[in-house]
Amino acid sequence: MGKEQEVYDLLDSNGITYDVIEHQAVFTVDEIDFDIPDGTEVKNLLLKAKKKENYYFVICPGEKRVNLKALTKKLDEKNLSFASAERLLELLDLTPGSVSPLALYKDKEHKIKLVIDESIDRNKNIGFHPNVNTVTIVINFQEFLKYLKVIGVEPHYVEVPSPE
Template identity: 55%
Template structure:
């Protein structure tokens, strides 16, 4: 797998006639490190895998949500989920840690990944993703993101992703 590049993201968005706003920033590896504001939904992107079935799940959820991984596994019909390794992230999407983005899904040519989007994300707002690098964020309308997915033949699964409850 070749490394995913920001150039290919900008080319795809141009080909699909999807308008975007580009925000350049220092490298960020987690949602917590983001020190700028985008006009839209703040989300985090995770690549998860099932140990037993070897299925992969690309999860998009609100940035501040603390994921209940056990409950999420149950919701997608798996017994157990864990984070994909850096090697798997590169093999499947051409990405490095900290740059996880659904804009790299065109690299999943064998459609090994199921895209799961949290229903609690406001689809009337814009949404921001890394353009295959963690030194920029591309902000697009959620409706354009759905058009992007349709263009690459990806049908997302929408569900309310379970949140970890604070322990009493």
């Protein structure tokens, strides 16, 4: 079974509604050439604490620049950096450009903490790749929360800081 189909099966089997937008491969939010209907464009970051095996999956508005140093303090860590491509593959079976919280079901040991920027409108739609970067699933935020509950992931809402 393909990585993409696993996500569809999880959503469908749990009655979670979504729409699908097929598109050319995109590797960054800046490359997206379509709008999320009634929604917010988001970006997804997988971060790792430097000296510990703490991982953070951060969802924030697509246009937001993240101040990693300030976020590090907010999360009570010493130093955060982007997880390597190897770690991304090992933890979530993803490659750069396809980073998606929809893959958190693969984190069976719950090593990754999900951090959602408080500024994201929880009444609108958001879009995520279903483990491949040629498709975007558009899902209402409340439906996304249902998905998180199904896979046993508790989101943490934080004001993700921007550079000043």
